[in-house]
Amino acid sequence: MxxxxxxxxxSVQMASxxxxxxxxxxxxxxxxxxxxxxxxxxxxxxxxxxxxxxxxxxxxxxxxxDVAMAPTMHLYYRQRVVEVRDELPKYLDGWDGPTYLQG
Incomplete structure (x- = not known):
């Protein structure tokens, strides 16, 4: 994971x-x-x-x-090792692809 x-x-700046x-x-x-x-x-x-x-x-x-960095989604869920049981959206191949529909 x-x-x-x-x-x-x-919007990202890195120190030298x-x-x-x-x-x-x-x-x-x-x-x-x-x-x-x-x-x-x-x-x-x-x-x-x-x-x-x-x-x-x-x-x-x-x-x-920081709490502002709390997860908002799961990406590449197709390759998961364990089933994640939460209410966050689970994208199978990236956030521009299909989502996993829990049954």
């Missing part, structure tokens, strides 16, 4: 750091990581959104994730 928050790229990027050879996504420690700092998805791992946001805030 991966918890992340996505924003329009134009020694960054390196990896673009996936087939998919339209890129990961940017710290060249010093190897930590993934953010990714860019196929829609051009800046995707920041929530673990990084929590570490930047004394280990807590």
């Amino acid at each position: 991966f918890s992340a928050t996505a924003w329009e790229a134009s 750091f020694d960054a390196r990027s990896f673009s996936h050879p087939q998919k339209q996504l890129k990961k940017t990581f710290c060249a010093t420690c190897g930590e993934v700092v953010f990714g860019t998805n196929r829609l051009g959104m800046c995707v920041v791992p929530n673990a990084m946001l929590a570490r930047a805030s004394d280990g807590w994730l």
